[in-house]
Amino acid sequence: MQTKLADFIKDTEQGKEAQKIIATCVHCGFCTATCPTYQLIGDELDSPRGRIYLIKNVLEGKKISYKTQQHLDRCLTCRACETTCPSGVNYGRLLDIGREVVEGRVSRSFLDRILRKGLCFILPYSQRFKIMLKISQIFSPLLPKILKEQIPIQEKDKSWPKTNYSRKMLILDGCVQSALAPNINTSTAWVLDQLGVSLVSAPNSGCCGAINQHLSDPHGALHFIKKNIDAWWPYIERGAEAIVITASGCGVMVKEYGILLKSDPIYADKAAKVAKMTKDISEIIAQEDITKLTISSHIPRDIAFQSPCTLQHGQKLAGVVERILKKIGFNLTKVTDPHLCCGSAGTYSILQKELSQKLLKNKLHALEKEHPKLIATANIGCLTHLQSRASVPVRHWISLLDPTNNV
Structure with a gap:
């Protein structure tokens, strides 16, 4: 699919990247068969193919409206279309670019803006999230049943294993998970302990940046990305084998650090190294002798x-x-x-x-x-x-x- 970029974006790295991705789409429609929103709504513009067409129009400078934004907002970024696509269209990256451009050209309602800013203010910060969670739990008896069901259960922390092996791996603490379910990482530490690996948490690491990235706040995402790289780098230099991720949503994000910082003169090489070292916990376990468990x-x-x-x-x-x-x-x-x-x-x-x-x-x-x-x-x-x-x-x-x- 050919795209003639508008003047406002044609000379930008972002525009060139989007144009390259759109060019790989042959409009075959295979993606519609596995798109959850298309199956529910049945609107072509709520399918990957339709959204690519909308993003193409945006980048060509054509008139866009709230409806364009709504169709992009409805995308889950599940990337099932990428698994199905015979042409290898990098749809997830294109969607991020499209959403960011639309965000700067279409005004949201006041309530929508407040909600999105609130999510970016609270969710990436585990301590803030813990406070909000505690407040919601205190007042849960006063809430309707449908709202009570949405309040997650918070776990009590368990202790980590005390052993100190020569093999060491880093763990991403994350934001929401570290507040809601810290024992996921604790369990990971106990599992790896049986395999002769010590799991290490870097004190200054935190949110992977995905929340901001997918809410069209790339600058906020970069703040978290660089903070994590800075926190992990001393451990990497001391020989950490891998960066272990137990939340697959964070895993996708961290594995793309190299792409997101490829033009950064200070962080590009470090980001590429971090991305290469990042492994979902399943990738780690699959390479070990699980008969020891x-x-x-x-x-x-x-x-x-x-x-x-x-x-x-x-x-x-x-x-x-x-x-x-x-x-x-x-x-x-x-x-x-x-x-x-x-x-x-x-x-x-x-x-x-x-x-x-x-x-x-x-x-x-x-x-x-x-x-x-x-x-x-x-x-x-x-x-x-x-x-x-x-x-x-x-x-x-x-x-x-x-x-x-x-x-």
Whole structure:
């Protein structure tokens, strides 16, 4: 698909990148078959192909409106279309560029602006989020049932293993996960401890930057990206083997640090190194001798696995966790349409509640159809979203391998 860039963007790096991506799209429409929003709404402009056409119009300087912004907002950024696309269109990156350009040319309502700024002010900062979570839990008895269901359960911290091995890996603490479910990383530490690896947390690291990036605030995202690189770099220089990610949504973001900072004269090389070192915890476990792992007898063996979009489409790791779980002895129940999104998608469940809830209903129906004792997933957003309506417990899959866990 050819694009004639408008004067306002034709000489920019961003414009050239978008033009290159659009040129790879042959308009075949394969993406519409796996797009969750197109399946729900049935509007071509709520499909990847339609959104690419809208972004093309934006970059060519054609008239755009709130409706253009609405169609882009409705995208989950699940990237199922990238898995399906025979031409290899980098749709996720194109969408980020399109949203940012539209954000500067279309005014949002006052309430929408306040909500988005509020999300960027609270969610990336774990301490602020903990305070808001505590307040919501205190007042939950006064709230309607539908709102109570949306308040996540906060875990109590468990202690990390005390051992100190020569093999060391870094862990991303993150923002929301470190506040809601710190024991995901604790379980990871216990699992790696059995494999002779010490997991290290860098004190000044935090949010990966994805929240700001996908809310059209790239400058805010870069702040978090550089902060993480600075926090991790001394450990990398001392020989850390990998940067371990336990939230697949964060994993996609950190693996793209090299792309996002490729033109930065100070951070480009470091960002590329960090991106190369970044591994989802499933990639780490898959390379180790899992016969060394001891699984708690309290863990149910009949489970359903929900593979987050950021794991199977964003990081192209479809089937990795499933193979690990089967090797260890778990029985995975069949899940219909496993490629479809659960509707969490970062802040999507807040900003696009109606669509999000429809996707959640469909996903839970598929997951619970064969009556598993537990649902496992690989991303904190999916976990809390599924947990709000699931009839069985929902856990991060790595916690099932933790010998200290009594789920």
